[in-house]
């Protein structure tokens with residue numbers, strides 16, 4: 508199990524130029540960033556959180572040799588203000604989206620390339636959250652089309668939503684959904700897409716199942732109120748998320764909380780994209796909460 512950390516050099520050099528005794532890794536995943544912090548900053552202490560308990564267990568085991576300086580717990584960053592002593596952290600880092608572990612475990616249902624149940628919950632222990640299959644079953648065609656349009660920027664949202672609703676059998680697996688999308692999109696469109704025809708719909712469902720933009724909004728508000736004089740770093744992969752972060756940072760600066768360090772977002776080098784294609788849509792933004 509491996510997840511290549513995205514824009515790690517950029518994250519480390521920003522942290523290096525700021526006090527970095529206490530670091531908060533808000534999207535622990537497989538612990539790629541945390542491991543690099545622990546190695547590069549030998550006197551630092553890291554707290555990692557992830558809403559996915561599998562990720563927390565995996566990282567605690569993988570980074571066990573650092574247990575004196577590394578701890579981790581299951582927590583949704585949307586509820587970050589429940590964590591005591593937030594204003595004592597020097598650095599907060601959030602690398603949004605999904606990890607390779609989530610993408611490659613068939614039972615999690617995140618991947619259009621692997622057959623599995625259409626689940627997509629980042630916290631599969633939370634039965635109050637509807638799965639992707641339940642969203643397809645319970646939403647009407649109009650709401651589904653809106654999810655596909657808003658979170659997937661899919662031009663054929665209405666056609667795909669109505670195909671889901673017309674399907675004679677419920678769509679409950681990843682391969683059923685891929686098959687339906689392939690049957691619905693015109694062949695010339697699929698040929699010109701330059702990406703998997705189901706990619707946008709899978710992304711849209713994942714964002715909707717996990718209320719990803721809602722959690723990000725709560726996080727940004729909590730950081731505004733509690734982040735002390737820290738450095739805040741975001742790596743995001745979707746224009747909606749990047750826009751929310753950009754606007755919040757502008758507001759924070761306007762409110763006199765500190766200053767934007769990235770007038771334009773940093774993006775991965777060509778070299779990184781060649782090595783790790785999944786990094787291609789990453790945008791990094793950073794904000795320094797110090798007023799001097």
Ligand SMILES: C[S@@+](CC[C@H](N)C(=O)[O-])C[C@H]1O[C@@H](n2cnc3c(N)ncnc32)[C@H](O)[C@@H]1O
Pocket residue numbers: 510511512513533534535536537538539540541556557558559562582583584585602603604605606607629722
């Ligand atoms: C791209 S991965 C992080 C990879 C990590 N930086 C590494 O190098 O291994 C994103 C992680 O964020 C987690 N995540 C997404 N939304 C979250 C939320 N609202 N609260 C906490 N964790 C979340 C996902 O479960 C996933 O494990």
